[in-house]
Amino acid sequence: MRLEHYLYISIILFSLGVFAVLTRRNAISILMGVELILNSCNLNFVAFSSFITRDITGQMIALFGIVLAAAEAAVFLSIILSIYNEFSSINPDQTDTLKG
Amino acid sequence: MNSVDSLQYFIPELIVVGTALVTIIYDLLPDSKDNNSIAYIALGGIALTLIAIFATGAPTESLFDGMIRIDGFSIYFKVIALVATAVTIVFSIQSRELDPNTKGEYYSILIAVNLGMFMMASSTNLLMAYLSLETVSISSYILAGFLTHNQRSSEASFKYIIYGAVASGTMLFGLSLMFGLTGTASISEIGAKLAGLIEDPDSRLAVMVAVVFVLTGLGYKIAAVPFHMWSPDVYEGAPIPVTAFLSVASKAAGFALFIRIFYLGFGQIANLSTTNWTLLLSIISALTMTFGNLAALPQENVKRLLAYSSIAHSGYLLMGAVLLNDTGIKAILFYLTIYLFMNLGAFFVVILVANQVGSEMISGYRNLVSRAPLLAISMAIFLFSLVGLPPLAGFAGKWILFTAALQKHLYWLVVVAALNSAVSLYYYVRIVKAMFFETAEDQTPLTFSFGNRLLLLAFVIPTVLLFILWEPSYEVISAVIKDFTPADVGKLAATVSQQP
Numbered sequence: 001m002r003l004e005h006y007l008y009i010s011i012i013l014f015s016l017g018v019f020a021v022l023t024r025r026n027a028i029s030i031l032m033g034v035e036l037i038l039n040s041c042n043l044n045f046v047a048f049s050s051f052i053t054r055d056i057t058g059q060m061i062a063l064f065g066i067v068l069a070a071a072e073a074a075v076f077l078s079i080i081l082s083i084y085n086e087f088s089s090i091n092p093d094q095t096d097t098l099k100g
Numbered sequence: 101m102n103s104v105d106s107l108q109y110f111i112p113e114l115i116v117v118g119t120a121l122v123t124i125i126y127d128l129l130p131d132s133k134d135n136n137s138i139a140y141i142a143l144g145g146i147a148l149t150l151i152a153i154f155a156t157g158a159p160t161e162s163l164f165d166g167m168i169r170i171d172g173f174s175i176y177f178k179v180i181a182l183v184a185t186a187v188t189i190v191f192s193i194q195s196r197e198l199d200p201n202t203k204g205e206y207y208s209i210l211i212a213v214n215l216g217m218f219m220m221a222s223s224t225n226l227l228m229a230y231l232s233l234e235t236v237s238i239s240s241y242i243l244a245g246f247l248t249h250n251q252r253s254s255e256a257s258f259k260y261i262i263y264g265a266v267a268s269g270t271m272l273f274g275l276s277l278m279f280g281l282t283g284t285a286s287i288s289e290i291g292a293k294l295a296g297l298i299e300d301p302d303s304r305l306a307v308m309v310a311v312v313f314v315l316t317g318l319g320y321k322i323a324a325v326p327f328h329m330w331s332p333d334v335y336e337g338a339p340i341p342v343t344a345f346l347s348v349a350s351k352a353a354g355f356a357l358f359i360r361i362f363y364l365g366f367g368q369i370a371n372l373s374t375t376n377w378t379l380l381l382s383i384i385s386a387l388t389m390t391f392g393n394l395a396a397l398p399q400e401n402v403k404r405l406l407a408y409s410s411i412a413h414s415g416y417l418l419m420g421a422v423l424l425n426d427t428g429i430k431a432i433l434f435y436l437t438i439y440l441f442m443n444l445g446a447f448f449v450v451i452l453v454a455n456q457v458g459s460e461m462i463s464g465y466r467n468l469v470s471r472a473p474l475l476a477i478s479m480a481i482f483l484f485s486l487v488g489l490p491p492l493a494g495f496a497g498k499w500i501l502f503t504a505a506l507q508k509h510l511y512w513l514v515v516v517a518a519l520n521s522a523v524s525l526y527y528y529v530r531i532v533k534a535m536f537f538e539t540a541e542d543q544t545p546l547t548f549s550f551g552n553r554l555l556l557l558a559f560v561i562p563t564v565l566l567f568i569l570w571e572p573s574y575e576v577i578s579a580v581i582k583d584f585t586p587a588d589v590g591k592l593a594a595t596v597s598q599q600p
Contacts, residue, residue: 034266080258
């Protein structure tokens with residue numbers, strides 16, 4: 001495995017994540033897309049860490065990235081819950097009382 | 101400096117953490133919710149932090165093995181963040197929107213955001229920059245949705261987190277590319293290495309992609325076009341104190357990180373690279389102010405109007421960031437200070453009117469001058485200062501920003517900004533017209549406590565005084581950022597680019 005292979009995978013993951021966020025009409029799927037984006041970043045950091053810097057800096061950043069993704073998911077899910085209580089739907093298209 | 105030695109310079113942040121913990125533990129006590137004692141504990145913690153900031157001072161080395169750096173620049177932004185947080189706590193005591201049963205969480209999250217802002221202003225490492233940005237963002241999502249059983253608040257936090265999560269993910273991707281390109285996570289070392297990298301045509305595209313990706317996250321934080329979509333909805337739906345906080349403190353911290361990353365990190369490539377970064381940033385700045393002002397024109401909701409006005413002000417502030425030099429940073433710091441007072445003042449009037457009149461619409465402000473003269477006159481002062489009319493501080497701030505841009509020969513940008521200020525006069529004056537010249541059916545005078553009048557004056561006085569005293573305050577800012585200029589970075593870049 002060369003560095004490029006890891007980068008290809010991470011670019012694919014990132015694009016899939018952005019695609020999911022843009023096209024999905026369900027808040028949970030959007031959250032999954034966000035997780036894909038964050039994981040592609042972590043993969044990048046770990047790959048660069050082992051191929052380029054050859055120290056643990058990148059792996060450390062990836063660890064923090066995982067923790068932050070978990071924190072963000074927790075808040076995201078609780079916001080989805082409150083959205084569901086207010087709108088009885090988790091479709092972003094239907095939560096549109098604010099506009100203009 | 102290693103971690104143990106660093107702790108003695110880290111006392112302000114430790115006090116902030118302590119305050120957040122104390123507020124949430126105090127909340128568990130049985131009769132803590134009967135009065136505003138939690139808010140006063142939080143205010144006490146902030147006062148202690150302010151003392152600690154000036155007592156610990158600024159070490160010459162960076163702390164925690166290059167993770168954060170305490171210098172005049174970061175202290176300046178910390179004070180801005182603290183003042184904004186303290187004012188927000190006072191606003192929250194006044195506000196009738198918030199549920200008294202969740203006070204403890206509310207104040208501790210507010211203080212956690214404050215901690216994130218401290219780190220944003222002082223981080224010199226990619227990891228720290230990202231962590232602090234996320235601390236601010238994740239806590240802000242919760243604050244925006246803090247009103248339980250309120251559709252608009254839930255929707256605001258929902259839109260905020262969708263945009264925020266994608267923007268910060270994109271930024272992290274950009275940071276990972278930057279890490280891979282340069283092999284280091286330290287922002288100033290990245291600056292030095294980039295100078296060498298940009299010479300190589302093969303890596304130019306990669307550098308550009310990485311910089312644009314990082315710009316996404318930072319642009320989202322300061323609500324710059326085209327990453328601004330969240331901000332009108334979030335500002336309208338969130339509780340008013342939170343809106344005031346986000347529009348001032350969050351933006352200030354975003355600019356602090358923006359300056360750190362772009363000035364220390366990417367600033368080196370601005371002069372060397374073939375890609376014209378100055379042009380890119382100027383276009384973003386011009387678009388941001390034009391969009392903000394044009395979108396504000398038809399607004400009827402004052403909160404939403406102020407949201408668009410705050411997007412426009414991001415555009416003005418970006419004019420300073422475009423320059424990537426000391427004059428630009430000084431202009432940003434000066435304008436942010438003025439913006440802190442005038443914008444928080446305007447939001448304070450919105451809170452008082454919302455409490456008494458029960459309306460956030462411009463129609464609720466009709467004939468305010470005879471119902472509450474002090475309130476109407478103060479609001480007029482804030483709004484005219486936001487336009488940038490003399491003899492108010494907003495004029496001095498804009499004057500300095502415009503002259504800084506002129507020095508770099510960005511004439512078209514200054515023309516756009518001046519035209520925008522003229523456009524902005526229209527929508528601010530609509531509120532003033534409603535307050536002074538329109539008649540309302542309800543003529544009952546509004547009453548305010550002595551403390552509120554005093555607080556209102558605390559915003560009015562700097563808004564006027566900073567116009568008269570702009571020269572001494574500008575000199576204070578010059579002294580503050582004197583040690584910010586990265587002499588060693590410039591040298592490093594020179595040595596790297598000399599190598600074959």
